[in-house]
Amino acid sequence: MQHVRIFDAVRTPRGKGKASVGALAEFSPVELATVPLKALKERSNLDTSAVGDVVLGCVDPVADQGGDIARTAALEAGYDEAVPGVQINRFCASGLEACAIAAGKVASGEVGLAVAGGIEMMSRVPMLSSGMPVLADPGIAIPRKSVPQGISADLIATLRGYSRDDVDALAVESQRRAGRAWEEGRFARSIVPVRDRNGLTVLDRDEAIRPGADMQSLGALNPSFERYAKKIGYDAVSEQKYPEIGALKYVHHAGNSSQIVDGAAAVLLGSETAGKDNGLTPRARILGLASVGSEPTIMLTGPKAACDRALKQAGLGYADIDLWELNEAFASVVLYFQEETGVSPDRMNVNGGAIAMGHPLGATGAMILGTLLDELERADKQFGCATLCAATGQAIAMVIERMEGQSA
Amino acid sequence: MSKIITLGIDGHGIAELCWDDPDRKVNVFSTDATEEWVGLVDQVASDPSVRGVLITSGKASFHAGADLRMVGGFFDMSAEDLWSVMAPVKDSLYRLETCGKPVAAAINGHCLGGGFEMALAAHARFAVDDPAIKLGLPEAGLGLMPGFGGTQRLARLAPWQRVTADMVQGVTYEVSEARSLGLLTDVVPAGALRDAARRWLLDNPAAEQPWMARGYRGPSAREIERYFHALNAGLTRDGVIDRPEQRLIAEAIYHGLQMPIEPALRLEVRRFIELTRNPSVRQALQERFFGEAA
Numbered sequence: 149m150q151h152v153r154i155f156d157a158v159r160t161p162r163g164k165g166k167a168s169v170g171a172l173a174e175f176s177p178v179e180l181a182t183v184p185l186k187a188l189k190e191r192s193n194l195d196t197s198a199v200g201d202v203v204l205g206c207v208d209p210v211a212d213q214g215g216d217i218a219r220t221a222a223l224e225a226g227y228d229e230a231v232p233g234v235q236i237n238r239f240c241a242s243g244l245e246a247c248a249i250a251a252g253k254v255a256s257g258e259v260g261l262a263v264a265g266g267i268e269m270m271s272r273v274p275m276l277s278s279g280m281p282v283l284a285d286p287g288i289a290i291p292r293k294s295v296p297q298g299i300s301a302d303l304i305a306t307l308r309g310y311s312r313d314d315v316d317a318l319a320v321e322s323q324r325r326a327g328r329a330w331e332e333g334r335f336a337r338s339i340v341p342v343r344d345r346n347g348l349t350v351l352d353r354d355e356a357i358r359p360g361a362d363m364q365s366l367g368a369l370n371p372s373f374e375r376y377a378k379k380i381g382y383d384a385v386s387e388q389k390y391p392e393i394g395a396l397k398y399v400h401h402a403g404n405s406s407q408i409v410d411g412a413a414a415v416l417l418g419s420e421t422a423g424k425d426n427g428l429t430p431r432a433r434i435l436g437l438a439s440v441g442s443e444p445t446i447m448l449t450g451p452k453a454a455c456d457r458a459l460k461q462a463g464l465g466y467a468d469i470d471l472w473e474l475n476e477a478f479a480s481v482v483l484y485f486q487e488e489t490g491v492s493p494d495r496m497n498v499n500g501g502a503i504a505m506g507h508p509l510g511a512t513g514a515m516i517l518g519t520l521l522d523e524l525e526r527a528d529k530q531f532g533c534a535t536l537c538a539a540t541g542q543a544i545a546m547v548i549e550r551m552e553g554q555s556a
Numbered sequence: 557m558s559k560i561i562t563l564g565i566d567g568h569g570i571a572e573l574c575w576d577d578p579d580r581k582v583n584v585f586s587t588d589a590t591e592e593w594v595g596l597v598d599q600v601a602s603d604p605s606v607r608g609v610l611i612t613s614g615k616a617s618f619h620a621g622a623d624l625r626m627v628g629g630f631f632d633m634s635a636e637d638l639w640s641v642m643a644p645v646k647d648s649l650y651r652l653e654t655c656g657k658p659v660a661a662a663i664n665g666h667c668l669g670g671g672f673e674m675a676l677a678a679h680a681r682f683a684v685d686d687p688a689i690k691l692g693l694p695e696a697g698l699g700l701m702p703g704f705g706g707t708q709r710l711a712r713l714a715p716w717q718r719v720t721a722d723m724v725q726g727v728t729y730e731v732s733e734a735r736s737l738g739l740l741t742d743v744v745p746a747g748a749l750r751d752a753a754r755r756w757l758l759d760n761p762a763a764e765q766p767w768m769a770r771g772y773r774g775p776s777a778r779e780i781e782r783y784f785h786a787l788n789a790g791l792t793r794d795g796v797i798d799r800p801e802q803r804l805i806a807e808a809i810y811h812g813l814q815m816p817i818e819p820a821l822r823l824e825v826r827r828f829i830e831l832t833r834n835p836s837v838r839q840a841l842q843e844r845f846f847g848e849a850a
Contacts, residue, residue: 167816174819174826176811211777212814272814344826346635346833 152251153423153430154548155416157518158187158340162506163355165270165408171351172342172410173271177206177213180342181221181267184414187340188263189225192416196226198426200259202233203250204414205242205266206510208277209235217267237278237510238439239539240477242266243413244513244546248437250417260422265414266511275408275509282444282540293389293445295382297539298373298400300447301478303386306397307446308484315479316366319404319503321493322476326500327359334499334526338518354505356407371398372405389445404479409506413514432521435531436461436547443541448481450543451535452488458533458545466491469547470529473516475536476501485535499523512536517546524550560589563596569607570757571600576614583615585670585704586623590645593674597648601655608757609652609659611678612750618661621669624845627700631838635829642825645704649677650821658763660753664746667691668728673704676713679763680741682753683731690728691739697726699840701801703828707808708820712767714738716775717783720809724791724802767817774813784810804831 160183163172172180181204189196204218218233238245243266250264282294295303305315329335330353341352377383383396416428423430438457442450451474459465466489474485474496482501486493499519502512513536520532535545560577573596575583585593600606613619630638652659661667661675663683672691675681683689693706701707702723710719714737721727734740744752766772787806796802804827812820831837 168818170819173815174811174823211781212811271819344830346639346826346829348635348639348826348829 150255150419151433151435152254152417153420153551154432154434154521155418155423155428155430156188156192157338157413157415157514157521158184158191159338159413159511159515159518160184160340160342160411161351161354162409162411162508163271163351165410165506167271170271170410171355172269175269175342175350175410177267177269177272178217178220178224180269180410180412181217182225183340183342184265184412185221185225185227185263188414188416189227192428194416195426196231197228198422199227199231199261199263201250201253201262202227202231203246203262203264204233204235204510205237205246205513206235207237207239207242207268208273208275208509209237210278211273213267213269213273221267238542238544240475240507240509241439241513241536241538241542241544242510243515244517244534244536244544245439247415247417247514247517248439248544248546251434251437254417254419261416261418261426263414263416265412265514266508267412268508268510269410270408270508271410293385295386295445296373297447297477298405299377299382299386299396300445301400301405301480302373302396302398303390303393303446304448304484305399305480306393307390308480308487310399310480310483312399313363314483315399315404316363318479318482319366320361320363322497322500322503323357323359323361325498326354326357326504329499330354330357334522335519337522356409356506357504361403366401366403369401369403372401374398386445400478400480404503406475406477406502406507407505409508411506411508411511411515413511413518415514415517430551432524432548432550434546435464435549437545439542439544441540441542447539447541448477448537449484450541451481451485451537451545454543454545455489455533455535458547462547464531464547469531469533470495471498471520471523471527471532472496473520473532473534475507475512475516476503477507477537479503481537513544520548521550525552559592561592561596563599565606568758569605570610570754571603571606571608572610572612573600574612574614575619581615582617582620583613583671584620584623585626585645587626590641594644594648597652601651601657606657607761608657610753610757611659611661611674613664615665617665618663618667619671619674620666621671628841628846630832635833638829638832639825642703642828646821646825649674649705650818653677653679653765654768658757658760660741660757662749662753663689663691664749665689668694669702670704673702673706673709676706676709679760679765680753680756681739682742682744682749682756683734683740684746684749685731685743686746687730687732689731691731691734692728693723694726694728696724696799696801696805698844699801699837701805701808701828701831703825705821705824707805707824708812708817711809711813712774712817716809716813720783720787720806723809724787724805777814780810780813800834800837801831
């Protein structure tokens, strides 16, 4: 398999996902999705007729996020009308899955260049809007002992004995790192400010970030899932599935879980030849990628299996990877992965994550790939791995190698 | 200091904002009036002795909306500057409807455009029982669109399909029609107008807009989609390509109805500013009202 090149990666700042207060809430999902698509086109002076496909992740593709938003956004972004678009969904892994599918299209020779990324306006189309039979259909949910993700996150913490202080400390560090990254301009290469059609800036910075968060302020927050779990019985469901853990401990809350936000991201990928033909300089190449399924009730422990496979493809081990981006779906997901793999927190999410900046479901995978690429360049490192857990026990991982300064 | 709008507070804490522009035959949102309005709203909203707000007119008509000379000037302003003109009005109307005090408009005569938009930000509207009075948003008929929240509040207050069609065409209403659409709290004889509105304010100390109430649900995405499929086709058939205001009004309502009022109000202002970036709109306005070629 030829190594697919990454030529560029951009993202919008993330706006708060509560519609009454979020800066991006007035946008339509299509309009927001065009922001990174236009930026890719303009930054590379790209002849869009050379783009073979636009693949966008979106987890709740209904209403104004529906109707194949990838094609609509490509048209509205002014891409050549010959460029098709496809919207895909692998839950929280969608943004990176879109990149993986695009990479596959390049590797197979189907296309020379592809644009991949994601969009989620959680303010406009709330989570679960497109349905979730694994929780709703009695024929599935009851025998499977399905629980919502927040319960799974608390289940992981209970299973591994992560205390409230453990998860809160990770959240405080995410906020600190994200604050520092913004202060030092570490996202500058990727961020595309969102402007309205009159050119007025609507948002140019991640809106949900709280760099001043500390153990005391987080300590004051009530657990998010306890009351609900006890009221409707999810506590008993998870205990039935994992009888060895005893009573579920509720450590996750709004401050140590990924925040609900709006955002969009896009990545330009292609073959070595297509890059040369279009005057593009590769910034990285993809060495390995893998998607996996794992036990769906605990749900969020899949990233290690995905990374095992992606690393094997790349011919690398955990110690070879200089920088990691693991989506901070919940604090326990990160602690669990670090414990399982021995990856040092110093190499992981060094510029903060979704706990600080938010998790626009369908876009996050592409966002963290861009963040990883920027940081490999800034820190002058070679290998990086981006990975995300996803609903129903899925996970994805992509291993990349920086190519800055190289011609192909 | 106010010259166009006077503020009087009675012994019951009812603040009356009376529009009576000494230099004009009708009340309009001119640059000066807008500045006065924004300042007075701030004052009545923050003054703890004010328990309710009554908007009245000293003219034969209630309010004629935005001063077209001022609107003509919008075309020469940068988007930033125009935002800084529009946003304070948007914010003042939002503040008025969310300040926790009841607000009523006493509509004694024509109530159009920005004047109607101001009245829509009140919690109650009382009108004189006079078939000659016109109310509504005629902007589209002038090649313009509402920019003080009218597209959002009207579509939330009345049957939204009906009023969307009306806003897109610039249709206005007689009092009886406005009442049947649910836009008027009551219709009363001329002599009883002020008292009816005052009494309502005293009887409703905790007024809030229906769309701010807990449990309020707008139309479903499916209903909205179905309606707009047909509207889009019809407008296209009828030449909307030459009527950018119609598309922008429709767009503001389509998206605005799918979000809470706060972002929807910003969205409308952005579409309004977008309209004023259009040279053909400017030319049509100048030719129609000022007899000037662009």
